[in-house]
Amino acid sequence: MFNKIAVLYGGNSPERKISLISGYTILNALKKMGIKAYGLDTKNFPLFLLKKNKFQKIFIALHGKGGEDGSLQTILEYLNIPYTGSRSLASSITMNKFITKTLWKEYGLPVYPHFFLKKNDFYKKNYLEIKKNILKLNLPVCVKPNSTGSSLGVSKVDNINYLLDAIKKAFIYSDSILIEKYIEGIEYTVSILGNKTLPSIKIESIYSLYNYKAKYIDTNTKYFCPSGLNKYKETELSELAMNAWNVLGCSGWGRIDVILDKKNNFQLLEINTCPGMTPHSLFPISAKKAGLSFYDVINEILFLAK
Known part of the structure; x- marks a missing residue:
């Protein structure tokens, strides 16, 4: 006790x-x-x-x-x-989206092409040169703060004329940003408790980007658990999430966001080492499907604390 x-x-x-x-x-x-x-x-x-x-x-x-x-x-x-939750090193790594994706890529895990940009470099360098590098990714792209969660400051850019505004918006929340190829597909999230994955959740939003509004404000966002994946894809997703988790040395509890692209391949998005536990949060939904009450989850997270 x-x-x-x-x-x-x-x-x-x-x-x-x-x-x-x-x-x-x-x-x-x-x-x-x-x-x-x-x-x-x-x-x-x-x-x-x-x-x-x-x-x-x-x-x-x-x-x-x-x-x-x-x-x-x-x-x-x-x-x-x-x-x-995770120890100090794993926490600092996972908070940095660029370092996280660099490590995932090094270990052969699936991530989409991306471009890293520091605020100092942005104001020192020629914007046209930066724009040329970003265009190599091909539009649309997703512009996001490198070290912020809850989808704050995130934008989808379909038109190059809106790129500058999206970059400036992202820099409000972080001194570095990540610009990555927009992945069209279905978003899933996998919760991890201890050394096991919980049932995955499929996220359905009316927006092309699962943003702050879709997460916390809009009541039209739908969450499906079970996710509807067949058992082979569910197993594949579970194994991918655990590999992504273990590569970064995470522990305790957390959540990994993934996209299933149009070619039926999973692509890693990001990791959350301290997921939300609000009435809208996804971790308790997964836990409930696994037969765990909210109290069970809180008790287990505390038990795992070290």
Whole structure:
């Protein structure tokens, strides 16, 4: 039985709003389970006091910078307090989409062509030269911040005249961006708990891009679990997700997003080492299909904390 747990949420990242919802949901579940849990907003709580308050374990419900990028994990490792999710190195790697895809590609895992751009280089170099390199990918392309989640600042560009605006928008959220070939196909997500995958989910959105609005606002977005894949494709997807997870040294729990392209091949999109746990979140949907209640999931994530 867990005696004293701290749920860390909020913070200063652009994903603060989602983190607060996730944190409150987790905190309420822990209290209903009879666990002495305390919610702490890292925006105004000094982390060094965690040791002084003698918390047995830390449940991280922070999304984005300052919570999912390895910085918090490094502090908790220094304080020697067990915490949920991946370790500091894996967290810092997965927060960086470019490094993540570079490692996946090195290990022969499927990723679509992409172009990496730093803000400093963008303002120093000739934009026409940058545009020429991006056009090698062939339109449409997807422009996204390199180190932000929840699809904030992400744009699909079909017309080269809109590329500059999309790049500037992405730079609002990150000092580096990733421009990749837009993959037309069906989006799936695979949740991982411990060393096992949970049933995959097919995502159906009215938008050509599964963006922030589709994730958190629009009620027309549909989630199918089971996903409708045949058993061979489901097995293939599960194995791909586990390989992508293990290559990056992830642990605890997380989620991997994938596209099934028009040639019936899976392409890795990105990885999330601290998935949302809001009423709209996908991790609990997968867990429920696997026979796990929300309380079961929270208990298992805490058990895996080290």
